Amino acid sequence: MNLRALAAKAIFDVLEKGVSLSVALPEQQKHLASGKDKALLAELCYGVMRTLPQIEKRVAECLAKPLKGKQRIIHQLLIVGCYQLYFTRIPSHAAISETAEACRQLKFEGMVKVVNGVLRNIQRQLTPLSTESETLSYNTPGWLIKRLKAAYPDNWQEIIQQSHERPPMWLRNNRLSQSRDAYLAALSELEIEASAGLSDDAILLAHPKDVATLPRFHEGAASVQDGAAQWAATLLAPQANELVLDACAAPGGKSCHLLELEPSIQLVAVDFDAKRLERVQQNLDRLSLKAEVIHGDAANIDSWWQGEQFDRILLDAPCSATGVIRRHPDIKWLRKNHDIEELAELQRQILDHCWKWLKPGGTLLYATCSILPQENRDQISAFLARTADAKLDTLAQQASSQDIGWQITPGQHNMDGFYYARLLKATH
Numbered sequence: 001m002n003l004r005a006l007a008a009k010a011i012f013d014v015l016e017k018g019v020s021l022s023v024a025l026p027e028q029q030k031h032l033a034s035g036k037d038k039a040l041l042a043e044l045c046y047g048v049m050r051t052l053p054q055i056e057k058r059v060a061e062c063l064a065k066p067l068k069g070k071q072r073i074i075h076q077l078l079i080v081g082c083y084q085l086y087f088t089r090i091p092s093h094a095a096i097s098e099t100a101e102a103c104r105q106l107k108f109e110g111m112v113k114v115v116n117g118v119l120r121n122i123q124r125q126l127t128p129l130s131t132e133s134e135t136l137s138y139n140t141p142g143w144l145i146k147r148l149k150a151a152y153p154d155n156w157q158e159i160i161q162q163s164h165e166r167p168p169m170w171l172r173n174n175r176l177s178q179s180r181d182a183y184l185a186a187l188s189e190l191e192i193e194a195s196a197g198l199s200d201d202a203i204l205l206a207h208p209k210d211v212a213t214l215p216r217f218h219e220g221a222a223s224v225q226d227g228a229a230q231w232a233a234t235l236l237a238p239q240a241n242e243l244v245l246d247a248c249a250a251p252g253g254k255s256c257h258l259l260e261l262e263p264s265i266q267l268v269a270v271d272f273d274a275k276r277l278e279r280v281q282q283n284l285d286r287l288s289l290k291a292e293v294i295h296g297d298a299a300n301i302d303s304w305w306q307g308e309q310f311d312r313i314l315l316d317a318p319c320s321a322t323g324v325i326r327r328h329p330d331i332k333w334l335r336k337n338h339d340i341e342e343l344a345e346l347q348r349q350i351l352d353h354c355w356k357w358l359k360p361g362g363t364l365l366y367a368t369c370s371i372l373p374q375e376n377r378d379q380i381s382a383f384l385a386r387t388a389d390a391k392l393d394t395l396a397q398q399a400s401s402q403d404i405g406w407q408i409t410p411g412q413h414n415m416d417g418f419y420y421a422r423l424l425k426a427t428h
Contacts, residue, residue, distance in 0.1 A: 001031055001102075001105050002098060002101055002102050002105055003032070003037055003040060003041055003044070003098070003102075004044070004077060004080050004081070004098050004099045004101075004102035005077070005102035005105045005106050006028040006029075006031055006032070006041055007028070007041055007044040007045055007048075007076075007077075007080045008073055008074075008076040008077035008080055008102060008106065009024075009028055009073070009076075009106075010024040010025050010027070010028045010041075010045050011024075011045060011048055011049075011076040011079065011080065012072065012073045012076045013027075014049070014330050014333065014334070015076065015333060016072055016076075018334060020328070020330060020334060021045060021046070021049060021328065021329075021330040022328065024045075025041070025042060025045050028041060029041055029042070035210075043088070044080055044083060044084070044088075046329060047083050047087055047088070048079055048080060048083050049329035049330045049332070049333065050139060050164055050329045051083065051086075051087065051129075051139050052079070052139060052332075052333060053135050053136050053139050054129035054130060054131075054136055054139055055079050055082045055083050055086065055129070056079060057129075057130050057136060058082055058086075058122060058129060058130070059075070059078045059079055059082050059118065059122075062118045062121045062122055063078075063114075063118060071108070071111070073106055073108075074103060074106070074108055074111050074114070074115065077099060077102055077103060077106065077115065078099075078115060078118055078119070080099060080102075081095060081096065081099035081115065081118075081119045081122075082119070082122055084099070085119065085122055085123055085126065086126065086129065092123045095119070096116065096119045096120060096123065099115060099119060100112050100115050100116045100119075103115045138157075138160045139164065139332075140160055140163075140332055141332055141333070143336070143337035144322070144332065144335075144337075145160070147337075147340070147372055148160065148371075151371070151372060151373050152371075152409070155409075158411075159371065159409050159410060159417075162326065162409070162410040162411030163325040163326050163329075163410050163417075164326065164329075165326050165410075165411065166326070167226075167326045167327045167416070168204060168205065168208070168414050169204075169205045169207075169208035169209065169224065170197065170202060170203065170204055170205070170224070170225060170226050170227045170230070170414075170415075171183075171194070171202075171203040171204075171205065171214070171222045171223065171224060171225070172201050172202065172203070172222060172223045172224075172225040172230050172253070172257060172260075173201045173202075173203055173221075173222055174201075174220055174221055174222055174223065174260055174287060175200075175201060175260055175261070176260050176263065176287075177216070177219075177220060177221045177222075178221060180196060180200070180201060180203065183203065183215070183221060183222060184196065184203060186215040186216075186221075187203070187205075187214070187215065189215075190213070190215060192205065192209060192213070192214070193205070193206035193207065194206060197227045197230070197413070197414075198227070198413055199227065199230050199231050199234050200234060201230060201257070201260070202227045202230050203222070204227065204414055211224060218286070220286050220287040220288060223253060223256060223257075223283070223287070225253045225257070226324075226327075226415060226416045226418075227413065227414060227415040227416075228323075228369075228408050228415035228416045228417070228418035229253060229254065229369070229416070229418065230257065231397070231418070231420060232254045232257070232314060232316065232365065232367050232420070233254055233257035233258045233260075233261050233314075234261070235365055235395065235420055235422055236258065236312055236314050236363065236365040236422075237261075237312075237363075238258050238261060238262040238265045238311075238312055239262065239265075239311070240262060240264045240265075241264050241265065241266070242262075242265050242266070242311035242312055243265070243266045243268070243307070243308065243309075243310050243311050244258060244265045244266065244267050244268070244310060244311060244312045244313070244314070245267075245268050245270070245301075245310040245312070245313045245314070245354070245357070246258065246267065246268070246269045246270070246291075246314045246316075247270060247298040247313055247314060247315045247316070247350065247354055248270075248271060248272070248298055248315065248316050248317060248318060248350075249269035249270055249271045249277070249280050249293075249316075250271040250273055250276035250277050250279055250280050251276055251279035251280060251283065252269065252279055252280030252281075252282075252283035252284060253283065254314060254316060255267060255269040255280060255283070255284070255291055256283050256284060256287050256289055258314070259284075259287075259289040259290075259291065260287070260289070263289075266292070267290075267291040267292065268291065268292045268294060268305070268307075268310075269284075269291045269292070269293050269294070270293075270294045270295075270296045270298060270301075270304070271295065271296075272295075272296070272297050272298070274295045277293060277295055280293050281293050298315070298350045298353070298354060299346070299349045299350045299353050300353065301353060301354070301356075301357045305357070308359075309357050309358060309359040309362070310357055310358055310359060310362065311359055311362050311363075312358075312362060312363045312364070312365075313354050313357070313358050313362070313363075313364045313365070314364075314365050314367070315350065315351060315354050315364060315365065315366050315367065316367045316368070317346075317347045317350055317351070317366065317367070317368050317375075318343060318346055318347065318350075319343055319347070319368035319369060319370040319375050320335055320339060320340055320343055320370045320372060320375060321335075321369050321370065322335070322369075322370050322371050322372055322417065323368070323369040323370055323371045323408070323409075323410060323416050323417020323418050323419070324369045324410075324416045324417065325410070325417075326410055326411075326416070327416065340372060340374050340375065341374070343375060344374045344375055344378075344379060347368075347375060347379055348379065348382070348383070351366060351379070351383055352383075352387075355387060355390065355423075355425070358425050359425070360389070360425055360426060360427045360428065361424075361425060361426075361427040362424075362425045363393070363422060363423070363424055363425075364422075364423045364425070365420060365421075365422050365423075366379075366380060366405070366419075366420070366421045366422075366423060367418065367419065367420050368418070368419045369416060369417065369418050369419075370417070370419060371407065371409055371410065371417040371419070375419070376405060376407060376419040376421070377403075377404045377405060377407065377419075380392065380404050380405055380421040380423075381404055383423075384404075384423075388426075389425055389426040389428070390423050390424070390425065390426075391423070391424045391425075391426065392404065392405070392421065392422070392423060392424075393422040393423065393424050395420060395422060397420075404421065405419055405420055405421030405422075406419065406420045406421070407419050408420075
């Protein structure tokens with residue numbers, strides 16, 4: 001099946017079935033042999049997700065009537081065609097003929113003329129894409145724009161702009177394998193341009209690379225992990241022989257980093273999603289690290305843990321993921337406004353429950369990859385107000401000591417949007 005047909009299928013799965021692009025895309029990439037084709041398929045799918053409102057409107061303007069029911073896949077195919085004409089260097093005739101051929105392969109022979117006609121019409125008049133509403137101007141749903149304006153009145157446009165940028169590639173040096181300077185030197189020898197990040201193990205690549213080209217990657221010398229996510233282990237700061245819980249551990253990057261920082265800890269890594277939990281074990285195996293990996297619910301620790309309370313807990317809570325839209329632009333279309341309050345309630349339940357399992361004198365690090373106050377600052381304020389034995393520990397990285405936690409916005413020091421709050425439990 002040709003590449004445009006595969007793109008239409010992946011986009012259909014995201015927009016019509018609510019499947020995340022990180023699941024839908026690899027499913028279609030399986031049908032391609034060459035790395036170059038897989039990269040182009042990713043470019044088309046990610047590009048469509050970034051620019052969806054504008055290109056949907058352009059396609060709608062050139063269609064006599066909306067495509068419904070089984071024909072929705074042809075609607076997605078037209079979007080793929082329109083994206084190519086506006087945003088890629090693929091020659092117009094190739095984009096149109098390949099997209100029309102995809103229509104045949106999707107078994108819509110009767111729609112080939114429609115696809116051809118709509119795309120030729122768009123090509124003949126490549127008028128500027130519409131910016132007549134904020135959703136069109138910013139290629140972002142109205143509900144999210146409204147929330148960002150309320151949270152960031154002075155820089156909401158910049159945050160949206162950063163969310164559209166292509167994300168950089170960060171590595172986490174494995175200090176058990178070599179020093180960061182030594183790994184930077186190894187990268188330099190291979191003419192891979194890189195620089196040290198703000199946290200101790202972070203390395204920022206000037207250009208993304210296939211991990212197979214990185215020095216000793218498969219032997220565990222380094223891992224791929226965004227600079228913001230790398231602060232989790234550092235801020236939790238595990239000490240020798242402590243019992244540590246990673247409460248929502250999948251896919252396991254933070255679990256592995258905790259063990260790289262302090263190999264003597266007894267780490268329990270739990271996650272509710274059995275499929276994603278497999279990734280935790282794979283990551284541990286690649287890095288030759290050991291943890292107790294449990295399929296369970298962080299909001300019901302009693303059901304799977306009979307041991308003692310934990311010295312430290314990392315709670316990377318389920319969230320809207322609004323801080324990582326540049327990596328996962330489909331989030332904009334999969335999330336809905338009402339999800340935010342539902343997620344905040346789930347976070348509250350998990351936070352209260354994890355707190356019961358923290359030893360007196362223990363530390364809990366609350367983290368999300370969200371940039372919305374309801375899931376971050378407001379969540380922690382409410383927790384502190386109802387929890388007598390909880391105290392907020394100011395982080396050195398916070399812009400102000402008055403802030404409740406540390407909010408990182410997308411693009412800040414080249415990192416993803418992230419939030420951290422460190423909570424200390426009284427010893428009485």
